Amino acid sequence: xxxxxxxxxxxxxxxxVLVSFMMLYQDRLLALxxxxxxxxxxxxxxxxxxxxIQGAPHLYVTAxxxxxxxxxxxxxALHRIIRRLGIHREVEQVVGTGITMLAGMGLVALSxxxxxxxxxxxxxLAREDLAFALSxxxxxxxxxxxxxxxxxxxxxxxxxxxxxxxxxxxxxxMPLVVEISVAFSVxxxxxVIGVFLFRIRERFDTVDDSALERFRGDVG
Amino acid sequence: xxxxxxxxVQGLQMLLxxxxxxxxxxxxxxxxxxLMRRRGAPLIQPYRDILRLLRKEVVLAxxxxxxxxxVPYLVFAATWVAAALVPxxxxxxxxxxxxxxxxxxxxxxxxxxxLALAGMDVGTSxxxxxxxxxxxxxxxxxxxxLLAVFAMALVAGSTQLSTVAQFMASPHxxxxxSLGMALVALIIVAIAENARIPVDNPATxxxxxxxxxxxxxxxxxxxxxxxxxxxxxxxVLYVSLIACVFFPWGIASGTGSAGAYGLGLLSYVVxxxxxxxxxxxxxxxxxxxxxxxxxxxLGTALMLGLLGTLLLFVSRGL
Numbered sequence: 001x002x003x004x005x006x007x008x009x010x011x012x013x014x015x016x017v018l019v020s021f022m023m024l025y026q027d028r029l030l031a032l033x034x035x036x037x038x039x040x041x042x043x044x045x046x047x048x049x050x051x052x053i054q055g056a057p058h059l060y061v062t063a064x065x066x067x068x069x070x071x072x073x074x075x076x077a078l079h080r081i082i083r084r085l086g087i088h089r090e091v092e093q094v095v096g097t098g099i100t101m102l103a104g105m106g107l108v109a110l111s112x113x114x115x116x117x118x119x120x121x122x123x124x125l126a127r128e129d130l131a132f133a134l135s136x137x138x139x140x141x142x143x144x145x146x147x148x149x150x151x152x153x154x155x156x157x158x159x160x161x162x163x164x165x166x167x168x169x170x171x172x173x174m175p176l177v178v179e180i181s182v183a184f185s186v187x188x189x190x191x192v193i194g195v196f197l198f199r200i201r202e203r204f205d206t207v208d209d210s211a212l213e214r215f216r217g218d219v220g
Numbered sequence: 221x222x223x224x225x226x227x228x229v230q231g232l233q234m235l236l237x238x239x240x241x242x243x244x245x246x247x248x249x250x251x252x253x254x255l256m257r258r259r260g261a262p263l264i265q266p267y268r269d270i271l272r273l274l275r276k277e278v279v280l281a282x283x284x285x286x287x288x289x290x291v292p293y294l295v296f297a298a299t300w301v302a303a304a305l306v307p308x309x310x311x312x313x314x315x316x317x318x319x320x321x322x323x324x325x326x327x328x329x330x331x332x333x334x335l336a337l338a339g340m341d342v343g344t345s346x347x348x349x350x351x352x353x354x355x356x357x358x359x360x361x362x363x364x365x366l367l368a369v370f371a372m373a374l375v376a377g378s379t380q381l382s383t384v385a386q387f388m389a390s391p392h393x394x395x396x397x398s399l400g401m402a403l404v405a406l407i408i409v410a411i412a413e414n415a416r417i418p419v420d421n422p423a424t425x426x427x428x429x430x431x432x433x434x435x436x437x438x439x440x441x442x443x444x445x446x447x448x449x450x451x452x453x454x455x456v457l458y459v460s461l462i463a464c465v466f467f468p469w470g471i472a473s474g475t476g477s478a479g480a481y482g483l484g485l486l487s488y489v490v491x492x493x494x495x496x497x498x499x500x501x502x503x504x505x506x507x508x509x510x511x512x513x514x515x516x517x518l519g520t521a522l523m524l525g526l527l528g529t530l531l532l533f534v535s536r537g538l
Contacts (some may be wrong), residue, residue, distance in 0.1 A: 003394055003497075003536055007395040007535075007536065008393040008395060010531070010536070011395055011396070017531065018397075018527060021527065030386040097519075098515075098519055101523050105527065105530070112530060113533075116533065116534065128535065131534045132531075132534070
């Protein structure tokens with residue numbers, strides 16, 4: 001494998017991590033959805049590049065699934081949902097952007113150092129890919145716990161799944177059927193969550209999950 | 221003989237930065253005026269301003285200490301040394317072994333420290349607020365710059381600017397996402413450090429949100445000339461730094477021939493002009509940020525520098 005091929009793979013996967021940070025920072029819902037679409041598009045480019053340099057044509061299918069479902073269908077559907085919910089102009093109160101960013105940096109450093117130690121014998125491409133995939137997964141989790149709005153939690157969940165796809169492409173020999181079933185289960189999850197959003201909204205007149213805290217039973 | 225030529229070329233570079241600095245400021249001002257459909261002052265106006273200030277009498281506040289009088293020269297000297305260390309038309313000049321990126325950051329930091337002290341020296345409220353804001357900006361801009369420097373140094377394997385520039389000009393550098401992040405971080409830092417528009421407005425003395433101009437409000441005469449020249453040098457420094465690291469095309473290396481130096485000089489002038497044009501367009505097209513939004517912008521630079529450095533650890537060659 002020549003150096004440029006590796007550099008391009010590193011650049012695309014690194015850009016996916018960067019866009020994860022943009023999602024952490026973005027507090028407007030519509031802009032967040034656009035950033036999410038960009039995330040998925042970059043992911044699909046990264047997967048397609050991996051398919052080229054690994055010579056694994058089935059990864060093109062994965063890239064196409066990512067591009068079609070994650071970068072087009074799901075953002076468009078989320079657009080519709082937040083318009084129907086009437087929250088498309090809302091600016092979310094993100095708690096402590098600076099601290100969240102620093103925590104995110106810590107997670108990236110953690111996953112990189114973890115992968116450097118664990119995969120010392122693997123080849124450089126797989127190491128790089130796994131380290132970035134783990135960072136994207138952890139950043140998705142971070143996004144889910146720092147947001148109050150259910151829609152942005154869904155976006156966090158979806159970006160976490162993007163990280164899983166990135167990991168799957170790095171691990172050679174992952175059968176296509178696994179990836180397709182993961183993609184479809186995410187789609188099903190998305191539909192269930194979409195229905196759920198409307199139910200939450202019907203009950204509590206908001207999709208801010210701080211409204212649910214009252215029902216946890218541990219406060220007062 | 222070779223030593224003499226090397227010293228002369230090095231001396232030429234030192235003189236070049238200080239000679240070209242007011243011209244760059246004049247270019248940016250002229251272009252901004254033209255973009256606002258004003259005629260604008262001629263390109264050489266900053267030279268005239270500095271000459272006029274040098275002739276004028278210095279007015280000092282009664283309670284100004286010796287520090288207040290020494291600071292303009294300190295600031296000018298530190299900034300000039302830092303600016304002269306950055307490769308402009310050639311790398312590998314005689315003193316290029318001193319051109320360490322961290323040393324440049326330290327020189328700029330000490331200049332800023334003394335200027336902030338002088339801002340508070342006389343005890344006017346404007347000076348104090350300017351100093352405090354400058355320090356707030358610096359506390360974010362300096363780490364961001366250092367992190368961008370680390371990203372460049374990790375790629376090039378050296379913090380010596382001349383080596384970095386030579387490495388960036390060679391085909392070994394490849395396609396690095398970290399360098400892109402470092403470039404964006406450095407541009408943001410350059411805008412903040414030079415008190416340019418999204419952070420500070422260089423064209424006014426009468427705005428409550430100003431930072432740099434408030435600090436130097438008490439200066440006059442030759443002291444002000446030194447400070448203005450230092451500010452112009454700082455702008456040249458950042459443009460040359462970005463040009464020599466990220467766009468090293470045409471730069472002469474080592475003991476080149478006169479032709480190579482001429483080509484390097486030509487490309488350097490073109491790069492400075494392009495930098496000035498881009499800066500003027502940027503400044504004319506966006507509004508100034510609120511002071512309390514500035515940390516967000518600089519936080520972006522800090523984050524990009526840090527991420528760029530982190531991503532390098534799983535890249536080729538490390």
